[in-house]
Amino acid sequence: MPWDGVIPEAEQAEYERGGWGGTVGFGERPALLVVDMYTAFVDPAYPFAAKDAPETATRIAGLLAEFRRRELPVFFSTARREPTPASRGRWKVTGTAAPIMQNADAYDIVPELAPRDDEYVFVKTYPSMFAGTTLLSQLIYHRVDTVVVTGTVTSGCVRGTCLDAFSQNYIVNVPLECVCDRGAVSHAVALFEIQMKYGDVVPLQTVVERLEGR
Amino acid sequence: MPWDGVIPEAEQAEYERGGWGGTVGFGERPALLVVDMYTAFVDPAYPFAAKDAPETATRIAGLLAEFRRRELPVFFSTARREPTPASRGRWKVTGTAAPIMQNADAYDIVPELAPRDDEYVFVKTYPSMFAGTTLLSQLIYHRVDTVVVTGTVTSGCVRGTCLDAFSQNYIVNVPLECVCDRGAVSHAVALFEIQMKYGDVVPLQTVVERLEGR
Amino acid sequence: MPWDGVIPEAEQAEYERGGWGGTVGFGERPALLVVDMYTAFVDPAYPFAAKDAPETATRIAGLLAEFRRRELPVFFSTARREPTPASRGRWKVTGTAAPIMQNADAYDIVPELAPRDDEYVFVKTYPSMFAGTTLLSQLIYHRVDTVVVTGTVTSGCVRGTCLDAFSQNYIVNVPLECVCDRGAVSHAVALFEIQMKYGDVVPLQTVVERLEGR
Amino acid sequence: MPWDGVIPEAEQAEYERGGWGGTVGFGERPALLVVDMYTAFVDPAYPFAAKDAPETATRIAGLLAEFRRRELPVFFSTARREPTPASRGRWKVTGTAAPIMQNADAYDIVPELAPRDDEYVFVKTYPSMFAGTTLLSQLIYHRVDTVVVTGTVTSGCVRGTCLDAFSQNYIVNVPLECVCDRGAVSHAVALFEIQMKYGDVVPLQTVVERLEGR
Numbered sequence: 001m002p003w004d005g006v007i008p009e010a011e012q013a014e015y016e017r018g019g020w021g022g023t024v025g026f027g028e029r030p031a032l033l034v035v036d037m038y039t040a041f042v043d044p045a046y047p048f049a050a051k052d053a054p055e056t057a058t059r060i061a062g063l064l065a066e067f068r069r070r071e072l073p074v075f076f077s078t079a080r081r082e083p084t085p086a087s088r089g090r091w092k093v094t095g096t097a098a099p100i101m102q103n104a105d106a107y108d109i110v111p112e113l114a115p116r117d118d119e120y121v122f123v124k125t126y127p128s129m130f131a132g133t134t135l136l137s138q139l140i141y142h143r144v145d146t147v148v149v150t151g152t153v154t155s156g157c158v159r160g161t162c163l164d165a166f167s168q169n170y171i172v173n174v175p176l177e178c179v180c181d182r183g184a185v186s187h188a189v190a191l192f193e194i195q196m197k198y199g200d201v202v203p204l205q206t207v208v209e210r211l212e213g214r
Numbered sequence: 215m216p217w218d219g220v221i222p223e224a225e226q227a228e229y230e231r232g233g234w235g236g237t238v239g240f241g242e243r244p245a246l247l248v249v250d251m252y253t254a255f256v257d258p259a260y261p262f263a264a265k266d267a268p269e270t271a272t273r274i275a276g277l278l279a280e281f282r283r284r285e286l287p288v289f290f291s292t293a294r295r296e297p298t299p300a301s302r303g304r305w306k307v308t309g310t311a312a313p314i315m316q317n318a319d320a321y322d323i324v325p326e327l328a329p330r331d332d333e334y335v336f337v338k339t340y341p342s343m344f345a346g347t348t349l350l351s352q353l354i355y356h357r358v359d360t361v362v363v364t365g366t367v368t369s370g371c372v373r374g375t376c377l378d379a380f381s382q383n384y385i386v387n388v389p390l391e392c393v394c395d396r397g398a399v400s401h402a403v404a405l406f407e408i409q410m411k412y413g414d415v416v417p418l419q420t421v422v423e424r425l426e427g428r
Numbered sequence: 429m430p431w432d433g434v435i436p437e438a439e440q441a442e443y444e445r446g447g448w449g450g451t452v453g454f455g456e457r458p459a460l461l462v463v464d465m466y467t468a469f470v471d472p473a474y475p476f477a478a479k480d481a482p483e484t485a486t487r488i489a490g491l492l493a494e495f496r497r498r499e500l501p502v503f504f505s506t507a508r509r510e511p512t513p514a515s516r517g518r519w520k521v522t523g524t525a526a527p528i529m530q531n532a533d534a535y536d537i538v539p540e541l542a543p544r545d546d547e548y549v550f551v552k553t554y555p556s557m558f559a560g561t562t563l564l565s566q567l568i569y570h571r572v573d574t575v576v577v578t579g580t581v582t583s584g585c586v587r588g589t590c591l592d593a594f595s596q597n598y599i600v601n602v603p604l605e606c607v608c609d610r611g612a613v614s615h616a617v618a619l620f621e622i623q624m625k626y627g628d629v630v631p632l633q634t635v636v637e638r639l640e641g642r
Numbered sequence: 643m644p645w646d647g648v649i650p651e652a653e654q655a656e657y658e659r660g661g662w663g664g665t666v667g668f669g670e671r672p673a674l675l676v677v678d679m680y681t682a683f684v685d686p687a688y689p690f691a692a693k694d695a696p697e698t699a700t701r702i703a704g705l706l707a708e709f710r711r712r713e714l715p716v717f718f719s720t721a722r723r724e725p726t727p728a729s730r731g732r733w734k735v736t737g738t739a740a741p742i743m744q745n746a747d748a749y750d751i752v753p754e755l756a757p758r759d760d761e762y763v764f765v766k767t768y769p770s771m772f773a774g775t776t777l778l779s780q781l782i783y784h785r786v787d788t789v790v791v792t793g794t795v796t797s798g799c800v801r802g803t804c805l806d807a808f809s810q811n812y813i814v815n816v817p818l819e820c821v822c823d824r825g826a827v828s829h830a831v832a833l834f835e836i837q838m839k840y841g842d843v844v845p846l847q848t849v850v851e852r853l854e855g856r
Contacts, residue, residue: 007399008399011399015396015397083759083760083762086779086784087776090238090383090412091412092235092238092410093236093411095233095234097233120725120729125776126380127380128381131381131776131779132381132774132775133774137595137597137768138728141732145571156407163342166340167342167374168564168568169303169566169568170304172304183228184222184225189399189403193369195306197307197370199304297548301548303565332511334514340565345565350778351809352811354787354810354811355514382779382782383782383783439825439828446689448735452734476660517809518813518841519840520665520837522664554808556809594731594732595769595773595802598732610653612650614649614835621798624734625798
């Protein structure tokens with residue numbers, strides 16, 4: 001797993017001592033969440049892109065096709081230049097003011113993941129796709145019980161979205177090839193902690209099989 | 215800082231490239247949050263305690279005295295044996311069923327941090343002290359603008375509480391000697407990410423000075 | 429309907445002009461919510477009881493039996509003497525301090541609706557059963573799509589609960605014999621507005637048939 | 643008061659029996675909320691406008707000037723043609739599909755209340771301005787303790803917004819000349835219930851004096 005060599009064995013043993021880990025499985029009504037796969041977070045020319053974001057986009061596109069083929073709900077998130085200090089929040093970041101962020105397509109979802117007209121794109125401000133949006137009510141509308149969380153960055157918006165989904169009692173699955181991060185350590189540690197406590201971090205192939213096997 | 219040697223320099227450089235880090239400072243009306251400092255999470259006999267939880271309790275007690283002396287609001291969280299599967303949620307943990315967790319004082323806040331009658335203790339189910347509780351409305355009642363987050367574990371309930379506080383636009387401060395974790399890597403990475411994005415991770419002494427200097 | 433003679437025809441015509449009304453129907457996975465049927469809100473000796481609260485309790489008991497027989501989820505709410513000003517909130521009420529409210533059973537759910545050990549009772553502070561509780565995550569756990577809202581008072585906690593359920597995209601049904609209020613006008617107007625906009629206000633018999641006909 | 647003659651004296655006496663009513667007053671940091679004053683809800687040509695919406699807009703404009711003069715935060719809400727069933731929710735209304743609702747300015751805030759570039763407009767789906775928006779975090783950013791709620795309709799989105807504000811422990815004030823409704827009974831009953839339980843329903847002049855007298 002991606003955290004081997006990052007989380008020392010003694011620390012993994014601490015989790016065993018508490019009885020952490022195991023499997024949450026998969027429900028009957030999954031939804032796919034694609035977190036923040038917009039140009040400024042995918043294109044290496046921007047200061048926010050993880051190195052492997054383009055390949056991650058390609059792999060998410062494959063999973064997206066599986067969801068669309070089965071007519072299952074799919075949700076995207078992006079951001080925008082917020083107009084006021086209160087709507088921008090207290091992010092400790094200055095890079096969003098960089099000239100390149102003024103590009104017209106900076107906040108567009110990348111073309112290979114382009115949302116269809118009947119798919120919803122949340123414009124969010126905070127890490128979690130749930131915070132300050134109607135994602136929760138839209139999941140309830142579709143009677144979703146399982147969320148498959150993909151996108152970027154693993155340790156930030158992906159993790160925050162997983163945590164909120166878990167705290168609302170959704171079954172959480174993270175296909176490990178479909179998330180990416182700027183830092184390998186942050187990526188590995190986030191996946192480890194999600195797997196120990198909140199959801200199943202599994203190969204993309206496993207998610208596809210679970211989707212098929214419902 | 216605790217993350218040096220854990221987060222490689224090249225990964226720290228990625229954060230610099232995005233303009234992360236900086237300072238959020240301190241507001242005029244701080245509240246102290248003491249997350250999950252109950253017996254089962256502090257006493258080394260239990261499977262959930264971080265090794266340095268007892269010393270962390272002692273340091274939090276000092277900060278608690280500073281808040282009480284100034285009559286500033288203080289909030290605690292604990293858990294309980296929840297009666298139904300739906301109220302227990304989807305935690306991937308079996309250790310909560312261990313015989314030792316049946317001890318009468320397993321969910322009591324440790325004596326040196328014992329809440330006073332006029333201090334509120336939230337019984338929570340999920341990582342964040344905000345999830346499914348009235349913490350937010352109580353902070354609003356007290357016109358709080360800054361939360362100082364302490365307790366255990368850094369990478370779990372402390373981090374989840376910081377993230378929700380940040381996503382509600384509170385100024386977040388984490389005094390680094392007042393949080394602890396079962397794993398040193400998880401601890402360091404959580405603090406690094408909070409410091410880069412969501413709040414100020416600073417020495418306890420700095421928090422005390424900020425409290426004084428309002 | 430209970431609002432005829434209370435809402436003038438000309439005002440009902442305004443709702444027709446906007447295309448309000450219609451039917452939301454019933455989903456596959458209903459849950460029953462029993463709002464605030466505790467002694468102080470049911471027993472006429474207390475200053476908060478609606479006159480017809482005891483008969484309403486009897487009718488709710490019948491519906492509760494239907495839900496239990498089908499092993500469908502059931503949730504209750506009550507209140508308690510909250511310990512701090514911030515946890516009591518900004519209710520404009522002094523009656524909660526009356527001597528009778530100190531009775532040991534003031535906040536007990538009335539005996540004919542006594543919750544079973546495997547049924548959850550939320551201790552709430554605000555009108556809606558969702559506010560500051562884990563009701564939402566528990567409904568999600570049970571994959572509920574429809575909430576049947578009963579209890580007291582129609583224009584206060586029942587209405588607030590219906591509004592939050594609607595705003596989370598649940599299908600809302602209110603069996604009109606299973607809600608009561610201190611004032612006949614408030615009762616009628618609340619039911620009219622729920623029926624026009626947010627959910628189906630229907631005879632108890634209709635709810636039982638919908639339950640049967642899923 | 644507007645509810646005299648609508649709520650019978652015997653029913654008002656029931657509220658006295660419970661000790662309802664009184665005053666919540668005004669805090670130090672008020673914000674103004676202008677709920678749904680967009681063309682389709684103000685212009686009498688549309689099926690959703692209250693008859694006195696235009697005069698209400700004029701009176702809100704006066705209060706808006708008072709808030710702007712003091713550089714206090716101001717927030718607006720509007721709606722839009724939502725793209726999917728899940729994002730439209732379960733509103734029991736067909737009038738939103740009327741041809742007139744396709745007008746380009748149907749969802750524009752009316753000109754005399756036109757938001758400035760530094761004032762935020764929430765695009766909301768549900769009654770309360772808090773539901774599925776970042777209003778709460780923006781109020782927290784501005785350290786608001788009091789919300790003055792204006793707009794349309796009194797018994798729907800205004801009331802829902804007041805209820806959520808109350809449930810988050812904000813001090814709620816409703817200037818009675820600055821809210822309007824399609825129905826006189828609904829209007830009066832909503833104001834009565836807000837005044838009894840959740841906030842202060844007072845003349846506009848009183849709000850202006852409280853604003854001045856902080």
